[in-house]
Amino acid sequence: MKSSSLQKRLGLGLTLGMTLLWLGATVGAWLVVQHELNEAFDSALEETAQRILPLAALEISNREEPRDAQHIATLKMHKEYLTYLVRDANGEILMQSHDANPKIFNKRPSEGFSTTKKYRLYGASAMRGTLFIEIAEPLGHRREAAREALFALLLPLLALIPISLLGTWVFVRISLRSVLAYRRAVEARGVGDLSAINVAQLPAEIDPLADAVNHLLERLRKALEAERSFTANSAHELRTPLAATLAQIQRLRQEAPEGPLRVRAAKIENSLRDLARLSEKLMQLAKAEGGGLLPEAPQDLIPLLAHVVDEWNHSSGHRIELQLPTQASVYSAIDPDAFGILLRNVIENALKYGAADQPINVSLTNQALLRVTNGGPTVPESALQQLTDRFVRGNNQASGSGLGLAIAKTIVQGVGASMTLTSPAKGRADGFEVSIQFCSAEAPR
Incomplete structure (x- = not known):
């Protein structure tokens, strides 16, 4: 209602x-x-x-x-x-x-x-x-x-009724000015902003509620910070022993004779690699859920996009086709590292679950609309909206942690953008498409 x-x-x-x-x-x-x-x-x-x-x-x-x-x-x-x-x-x-x-x-x-x-x-x-x-x-x-x-x-x-209505409306609006300011302060908050909301001269009936909201935000901020810190620290602390263990397993596999021991060492190596990737994803998720997604000045997305796509082309056999906008620059308020994490996860998802014999199409429009499209089988509508949940994967047998699109969604929400999943892709009878509409911004002076 x-x-x-x-x-x-x-x-x-x-x-x-x-x-x-x-x-x-x-x-x-x-x-x-x-x-x-x-x-x-x-x-x-x-x-x-x-x-x-x-x-x-x-x-x-x-x-x-x-x-x-x-x-x-x-x-x-x-x-x-x-x-x-x-x-x-x-x-x-x-x-x-x-x-x-x-x-x-x-x-x-x-x-x-x-x-x-x-x-x-x-x-x-x-x-x-x-x-x-x-x-x-x-x-x-x-x-x-x-x-x-x-x-x-x-x-x-x-004649007095409309005058009274206007006078009452003006008086009520002036009286509720601080309440309206409090509402605007709440509405202007980003998804990751959990700092206290300070508005002066709130009415006595609203002031205790504002204090209670600030206390709740403080408790929630501390709880989230503890969770993110644990996730980031755990993932960071696991990197060194994982790397050392992975090196020992690789050496053991090379030194082991042909037979069950080498096969077992190879399986352990693959498990350790998956664990290392999961550790990296958890670190990315901790960054996505934390602060620092918004920069001090708007960033040009074109060179950031070209750099990330070039990195992936070197490692994926140039399967990615890039289409840049007609204008020279497209600015949006997003941290360069956050944009890189977002783009890498979306492209990795397309490479992992898309058809291996078809290219990945990445495009950016003048209106800051990013589209990543891959071929392959369509995703059922019932499962489409669940793909951005944590640890949810597609139906094929590709390995993965199920965190890629969840990380992308978290970053998108943190910068005030919107993400849409479509299957089949627009203009095609198959495939999968991720569309991200960033908020356009003016070039910094």
């Missing part, structure tokens, strides 16, 4: 939490505003009724026919939010506003506030309960006012 960014989680979480708090505060403020609006509208209804009722009573009492209903004419046409009826105690209409609809009022006049499905009503009386006025206001008018108030509260929030 892919891990998510702490910076992303904190930014989104804080912004979402702040937004929800703002929304909650907005809803609370809107409810308060709605309550206050209702009180203001109710007060307006009551005040309007108390203003109109005395005037209506005076108008009705001065009529010749008080019981005749009268529409109050408007000065100009407009939409009335407040409509009213003036009635007697029996509900007879004595006066009404020009846009009043009697159906929306109660059948019998009453005092105080009341609410219907669509209207808010207020009634008041005068002249000892013989004259009533009722004022109606559409509830839609109140809802519209409440809705506009809600929009007025929400619109600033829409």
Whole structure:
């Protein structure tokens, strides 16, 4: 499962939490505003009724026919939010506003506030309960006012959300700057770099973890150094007695008469030679697993490649065909000795397991891609990826320690390159190919 960014989680979480708090505060403020609006509208209804009722009573009492209903004419046409009826105690209409609809009022006049499905009503009386006025206001008018108030509260929030997201992201990024620096320091580490990772001002929650990682790296470095030192020292210390023993066995074989003794001496000599080669491979493996794979300045691979191939051609009967790039130099960050060990092991593997009647093709491209190709039978896919493991050999009967490609893989990983094994070789129906893509570098100044 892919891990998510702490910076992303904190930014989104804080912004979402702040937004929800703002929304909650907005809803609370809107409810308060709605309550206050209702009180203001109710007060307006009551005040309007108390203003109109005395005037209506005076108008009705001065009529010749008080019981005749009268529409109050408007000065100009407009939409009335407040409509009213003036009635007697029996509900007879004595006066009404020009846009009043009697159906929306109660059948019998009453005092105080009341609410219907669509209207808010207020009634008041005068002249000892013989004259009533009722004022109606559409509830839609109140809802519209409440809705506009809600929009007025929400619109600033829409602008504040992206600003808050940006501000939170910047704040979290600044706060996690040391953690990001620690991550970059870890990512920039090479495979063989086990030194302590020092990043200043880490958060208190991360600092113990960084200390624990440094302690673990130190223990791992000491363990690997002990292992490499033992391997290198053992291989080095074996070289002298092996050489002396091999010389004695060779002398014994020459002095022994024809017969079983000479055959046995020859077998011992071959075993000692294999042991000497294994000792040399172990020394190479110790160097590959240790430091010193990266030089102070990039190295030109062309002369190094030509030198190693020339050495092998002198010892293998010129079976190696070399193809160099068109440009004069190809630079990469790899130690010359490490490159020589890498190339010797790959070429030795091709000579040992390739077809004896076919040449070995070695090529280097302008993009620092090294290819070593040999003929012979193909390697099954199931066994192909296991060839870079230690002490794993191919299926043929050639002698070997099974460390050549393992040493090459270790060096490739140590310098940040990549190695690919292909069988059959590219462009062929048989054979085996090792492709190593080095990291190109600029020429040193």
